[in-house]
Amino acid sequence: MNPASATIVSGQESEQRMSPEEQHSSPEEKPKSTDTPPTIADEKDSTSESATELLLNLHLNKAPISPTDLVSEKCSDESEKLLVSPKETAGEESEKVKATVKMQNTAEENSDCSSNGANGKMIVLKPSPSVMNLDQSFDSIVSPGTGRQTGHLASSESGSMMVDEAWERLRKSFVYLKGKPVGTLAAIDPSAEALNYNQVFVRDFFPSGLACLMKSPPEPEIVKNFLLKTLYLQGWEKRIDNFTLGEGVMPASFKVLYDSHRGKDTLIADFGGSAIGRVAPVDSGFWWIILLRSYTKCTRDHTLSELPEVQRGMKLILNLCLSDGFDTFPTLLCADGCSMIDRRMGIYGYPIEIQALFFFALRCVQQMLKPEGGGKELIERIDKRITALSFHIQNYYWLDFTQLNNIYRYRTEEYSHTAVNKFNVIPDSIPDWVFDFMPLRGGYLIGNVSPARMDFRWFLVGNCIAILSSLATPAQATAIMDLIEERWEDLIGEMPLKITYPALEGHQWRIVTGCDPKNTRWSYHNGGTWPVLLWLLTAACIKSGRPQIAKRAIELVEQRLSKDGWPEYYDGKTGRYIGKQARKYQTWSIAGYLVAKMMIENPSNLLMISLEEDKKKGKPRLTRSTSWSC
Numbered sequence: 261m262n263p264a265s266a267t268i269v270s271g272q273e274s275e276q277r278m279s280p281e282e283q284h285s286s287p288e289e290k291p292k293s294t295d296t297p298p299t300i301a302d303e304k305d306s307t308s309e310s311a312t313e314l315l316l317n318l319h320l321n322k323a324p325i326s327p328t329d330l331v332s333e334k335c336s337d338e339s340e341k342l343l344v345s346p347k348e349t350a351g352e353e354s355e356k357v358k359a360t361v362k363m364q365n366t367a368e369e370n371s372d373c374s375s376n377g378a379n380g381k382m383i384v385l386k387p388s389p390s391v392m393n394l395d396q397s398f399d400s401i402v403s404p405g406t407g408r409q410t411g412h413l414a415s416s417e418s419g420s421m422m423v424d425e426a427w428e429r430l431r432k433s434f435v436y437l438k439g440k441p442v443g444t445l446a447a448i449d450p451s452a453e454a455l456n457y458n459q460v461f462v463r464d465f466f467p468s469g470l471a472c473l474m475k476s477p478p479e480p481e482i483v484k485n486f487l488l489k490t491l492y493l494q495g496w497e498k499r500i501d502n503f504t505l506g507e508g509v510m511p512a513s514f515k516v517l518y519d520s521h522r523g524k525d526t527l528i529a530d531f532g533g534s535a536i537g538r539v540a541p542v543d544s545g546f547w548w549i550i551l552l553r554s555y556t557k558c559t560r561d562h563t564l565s566e567l568p569e570v571q572r573g574m575k576l577i578l579n580l581c582l583s584d585g586f587d588t589f590p591t592l593l594c595a596d597g598c599s600m601i602d603r604r605m606g607i608y609g610y611p612i613e614i615q616a617l618f619f620f621a622l623r624c625v626q627q628m629l630k631p632e633g634g635g636k637e638l639i640e641r642i643d644k645r646i647t648a649l650s651f652h653i654q655n656y657y658w659l660d661f662t663q664l665n666n667i668y669r670y671r672t673e674e675y676s677h678t679a680v681n682k683f684n685v686i687p688d689s690i691p692d693w694v695f696d697f698m699p700l701r702g703g704y705l706i707g708n709v710s711p712a713r714m715d716f717r718w719f720l721v722g723n724c725i726a727i728l729s730s731l732a733t734p735a736q737a738t739a740i741m742d743l744i745e746e747r748w749e750d751l752i753g754e755m756p757l758k759i760t761y762p763a764l765e766g767h768q769w770r771i772v773t774g775c776d777p778k779n780t781r782w783s784y785h786n787g788g789t790w791p792v793l794l795w796l797l798t799a800a801c802i803k804s805g806r807p808q809i810a811k812r813a814i815e816l817v818e819q820r821l822s823k824d825g826w827p828e829y830y831d832g833k834t835g836r837y838i839g840k841q842a843r844k845y846q847t848w849s850i851a852g853y854l855v856a857k858m859m860i861e862n863p864s865n866l867l868m869i870s871l872e873e874d875k876k877k878g879k880p881r882l883t884r885s886t887s888w889s890c
């Protein structure tokens with residue numbers, strides 16, 4: 261996070277930059293929105309007959325979905341990926357119990373395969389000493405009569421209280437522009453300096469927006485306003501020193517200020533000019549597109565995505581990514597710090613998070629772009645890029661036991677297109693930790709691939725987005741879930757979820773982060789634990805038929821997150837400690853929990869965010885390796 265100074269501002273009169281001293285408005289004082297429930301109409305995208313579609317329709321028609329419904333419907337089409345695996349959705353309660361027991365047994369049986377021997381075991385946490393603090397803070401925002409009891413609550417009870425608290429807090433974070441909700445503050449931590457946590461971050465709003473869409477009844481108005489307002493900001497002239505940024509760049513964040521002279525709300529926005537390292541947020545435009553598709557999916561209101569200015573906004577974002585250059589890869593070249601990890605962390609090059617979001621956004625645009633006005637040509641380019649990108653990622657980013665062994669035995673200096681070691685990766689550059697970390701069962705998409713460089717670190721966002729967008733093949737998605745189970749201690753630990761694994765330490769930390777004191781080992785972006793990622797894990801688990809994994813993670817979160825004051829992140833190898841500089845009451849920690857809960861309770865919510873495999877693309881080229889069936 262950065263001080264909110266030197267923000268780039270331009271735009272039309274009514275929404276001009278204001279100095280922070282002129283700030284008056286308190287978002288909480290503004291009236292709340294009144295939302296109209298969305299209407300349900302026929303969908304127009306090509307995935308309408310899928311299992312996930314069926315779930316959404318059941319949900320929207322308010323028909324209760326029994327687990328047996330899920331199984332039988334899905335089984336009618338062998339080619340569809342099961343949303344929830346039969347063993348986890350058996351209709352009878354006793355079956356559910358069996359399924360749970362089976363999973364734990366399996367994990368224990370498999371513990372032999374792992375190096376740390378602790379995989380898959382349930383972690384029992386003692387109540388934290390911070391329990392009491394939370395009771396006080398929660399009582400201050402919930403209405404009388406809903407105050408919590410002291411003592412140890414049954415998990416479902418405490419879970420539902422947490423949900424109530426989370427909604428209250430989420431609402432408090434709403435930011436209003438001219439009386440309309442347009443986003444959510446990054447955090448409301450009265451005990452810390454605001455810096456730019458009092459801004460609406462595009463990436464942070466994503467789970468808030470999803471929560472409002474998944475709510476019953478949905479509250480899509482804030483999402484629509486946010487999409488239009490950020491689109492308006494995209495139209496500003498963006499300059500850093502004498503350099504003008506690309507037209508399509510979306511802001512990292514924006515803020516509403518009140519102009520007391522004019523008696524109007526005004527906007528300021530940051531496109532990277534105020535960011536640490538002055539990096540533009542490559543992910544913002546992708547999150548914007550993905551949210552637009554979620555909004556459309558939830559409301560069935562195509563009028564928003566079909567607006568000429570919205571169509572133009574999508575095209576401008578894609579122009580930034582699809583323009584011709586010197587590329588030999590279909591992946592997108594990025595600077596360090598251009599996404600959720602917005603500080604130097606060695607993710608420059610072709611980071612998996614951005615590649616997965618890029619793919620996801622391309623597939624969303626495929627569904628939403630109209631052929632008129634140059635759209636047809638763009639759609640053709642998108643189709644080709646999707647094919648090339650999925651081939652590249654599925655083949656060159658994939659790592660499992662077999663592939664690791666292949667790389668370990670690579671020959672180098674191979675010349676010509678027949679080279680097996682295409683990027684001339686020197687086996688000596690494989691870090692020691694990865695040999696221990698790689699289970700016999702499981703695999704993942706590694707962090708980065710470029711000439712002579714494979715960043716073997718695990719990044720959760722990229723892997724989960726790859727599952728949700730169907731960039732990962734179904735077999736790869738299964739293997740990623742296997743890995744999470746096998747390496748539970750490392751990737752989930754005591755508090756979900758590690759943003760990246762392992763941490764950079766010592767010399768590596770010095771040269772890769774530039775001695776960043778905020779990113780010391782097992783802290784913040786460097787092996788820190790981010791509760792917001794719970795929604796992503798949950799969505800990926802449901803999509804790959806492994807909701808039990810998400811349930812275990814949610815249980816862990818419910819033991820501490822609210823008691824600890826909804827921190828932004830946790831530190832330590834197992835995520836035990838509230839982060840060194842973590843904000844409390846971080847909005848996306850709150851929204852992420854709500855989205856995870858709403859998805860696990862009603863898996864049809866997944867449809868708002870997940871994309872089915874593109875059948876036209878043909879069979880995936882990578883087949884399940886023998887190492888996956890350990």
Ligand code: GLC
Nearest residue numbers: 261446461463464600601602
């Ligand atoms: C931190 C995070 C970034 C997030 C921002 C606001 O800078 O690294 O991902 O968007 O805080 O919460």
